[in-house]
Each structure stands twice: as C-alpha cells, then as structure tokens.
Amino acid sequence: MRLALWQGHSPAGDISAAMAALETALNAAGAAGATTLVTPEIYLPGYNHPAIADHAQPRGGAWHGTVAAFCRKAGCGIVLGYAERDGATVCNSALVLDDRGAQVAHYRKIQLYGPREKALYTQGDAYVTFDMNGTKAAILICYDIEFAPHVAALAAQGVRIILVPTANMQPYTHVVRHTVPAMAANHAVSIVYANYCGSEGDLDYVGGSLIAAADGSIPAQAGTTPALLIADLPEGYPEQHLSTQALDLRTIPL
Incomplete structure (x- = not known):
C-alpha cells in the first residue's frame, strides 16, 4: 500500500490558503499513486489558532464537500485533522x-494534551477502525499515539496501520525520533505520523513527520521544512521481523 503524509506550516486561520x-498536496499524492494522504x-483552522471555538466547523459542512471534491479529482483519500x-x-x-x-471514518482525540486542549475540547471516548484497501486501519491523534495501551488495544483488534495527525512542538523531539518508531516496532503496526513545521504563535513545531513500518524500519522521515512523504508498505512482513510482545507478555500479580 502506498501512503503519503504532508508536513507543512499551519494555515493559522487562513482557510483559503489551507x-x-x-x-x-492531494494532487501530488494522487499522481504518485498514494491511497491516502495524512x-x-x-x-x-490551525492547531494554535487563538480562536479555535469561533472557527470550529460541523462535520458535513461546506468545507467537507470541498475536500471531498479534491479527493475525487486527485484519486486519493485523506485523513484531515x-x-x-x-x-x-x-x-x-x-x-x-x-x-x-466518501466518508469512511471519523475520530475524536481521546488523550487531550495539556490545559489548553482540555479547556477547548471535549474528549473522545472510542477507538475507530476501518478498512483501507483490505487492511484494517485506525486513527489516533498526536498525544494518543504516545500511550502504549492504546496502540496495543488497536493491534489486538487486528489493526495494521495507524494514521496520526499531530502537532508536536519543541522540546518534544524524542517523540519523532524514538517514541513513534518504538510504538510501531513494539506492537508490529505501521504508523503514519504527520506533523507541522515552522512556528505558530508561541509554538515551534519540530517537524520530523515519519512513516514507521511494522518491522521497525522507517521508510520515510521529514526534516524541519515542508515535505510530502510517500512510501510503500508491504501487505505483510516475515514473521521473524515482527515483535511477538503481545504473545510473550507475562502478567505479574501485584
């Protein structure tokens, strides 16, 4: 399966530019044969926009139709935060x-990060899985992917690809360097992690968007500037290349 992610600057409320x-990005991903762009x-309207509540839009609004038309024209699906x-x-x-x-899934972030998010948003309370070209996929958002129990729960449901919109900022470079690759390797799932780059208000984004494969390899990773990443993930991996932690785990009574 060929997947794409787009790392760019936040539109900072400029919806036309967004x-x-x-x-x-969709046209480029579609031309390259990608199934989905994250x-x-x-x-x-932009993660750190100062008036999120005023710019929040209902599902199925006019913007939804515009993005759907982009997908049809490009021949490429999208995961849009x-x-x-x-x-x-x-x-x-x-x-x-x-x-x-066509809409195939909709997800609300479970793990809200920090006081700002907790003041702005109502947290989600359910995982969402869906079929993507014969492969079971799921969505997590940013902080969600840093919690091993969530990744393990999805893997136990047969999920093989987790698509992750994110807004990872300084100083948390360890997330793109270590946490996301480790989650993929330890749970034998592929992860597509799409981050911002540049600055927005008082946040400096770390970039580093990546596609981490289930066997622990990293087929593609961005630096700190805008990038369109595209990588092919195989339908399966040799068993000896995949973690068996889920089968080998011993539960020790407290």
Whole structure:
C-alpha cells in the first residue's frame, strides 16, 4: 500500500490558503499513486489558532464537500485533522475520506494534551477502525499515539496501520525520533505520523513527520521544512521481523 503524509506550516486561520495547500498536496499524492494522504492535527483552522471555538466547523459542512471534491479529482483519500463543532461542544477530530470523497471514518482525540486542549475540547471516548484497501486501519491523534495501551488495544483488534495527525512542538523531539518508531516496532503496526513545521504563535513545531513500518524500519522521515512523504508498505512482513510482545507478555500479580 502506498501512503503519503504532508508536513507543512499551519494555515493559522487562513482557510483559503489551507484549502489551496490541501488541493496541491492531494494532487501530488494522487499522481504518485498514494491511497491516502495524512495531514497535521487541527489543520483547519490551525492547531494554535487563538480562536479555535469561533472557527470550529460541523462535520458535513461546506468545507467537507470541498475536500471531498479534491479527493475525487486527485484519486486519493485523506485523513484531515480539524476542530469539530458539535452543538455547544468542540472536539479535536479527524475525518477520513476515500478516493471518491466518501466518508469512511471519523475520530475524536481521546488523550487531550495539556490545559489548553482540555479547556477547548471535549474528549473522545472510542477507538475507530476501518478498512483501507483490505487492511484494517485506525486513527489516533498526536498525544494518543504516545500511550502504549492504546496502540496495543488497536493491534489486538487486528489493526495494521495507524494514521496520526499531530502537532508536536519543541522540546518534544524524542517523540519523532524514538517514541513513534518504538510504538510501531513494539506492537508490529505501521504508523503514519504527520506533523507541522515552522512556528505558530508561541509554538515551534519540530517537524520530523515519519512513516514507521511494522518491522521497525522507517521508510520515510521529514526534516524541519515542508515535505510530502510517500512510501510503500508491504501487505505483510516475515514473521521473524515482527515483535511477538503481545504473545510473550507475562502478567505479574501485584
């Protein structure tokens, strides 16, 4: 399966610029034969925008139709992070569309990070899995992927690919260097982790977006500037290359 991620600057509330960048990235990913493009966290309107609640949009709004049309034109699906308005609440969400622009999944972040997120968003309370070209996939958002129990729970359900919009900032470079690759290797799942680069308000993003394979290899990783990463993941791996921790774990009574 060929997957893509887009690492770029936050649109910082400029929705027209955001849509133009999405269309360009989708067209490029589609032309390269990618099945799906993963974008950063809260790409609409921008993770660190000062008025998130005012810019949050309902699922299925006009923006949704625009992005769906981009997918159909490009022949490429998308995982799009956005601030979701649901009545009086706002959620840190990700929408999954296929290459025909049809919705195949929708997820709300479970592990809200820090006081700002906890003040802005209502947390999600469920995993979401879906079929992606015959492979069981799931969505986690940023901080979610740093919790081994969540990754283990998805792997136990047969998930083989986890797609992750993120907004990882300084000084947490260890997440892209060590945490995400270790999660992939330890749980025998592939992870596509799409981050921002550059600055937004008082945040400096670390970049480092990556595609980490289930056998512990890293087929592609970005630096600290905008990048479109595309990598092929095999349908399967030799058994001796995959972690057996889930089978070998001994539970020690306390």
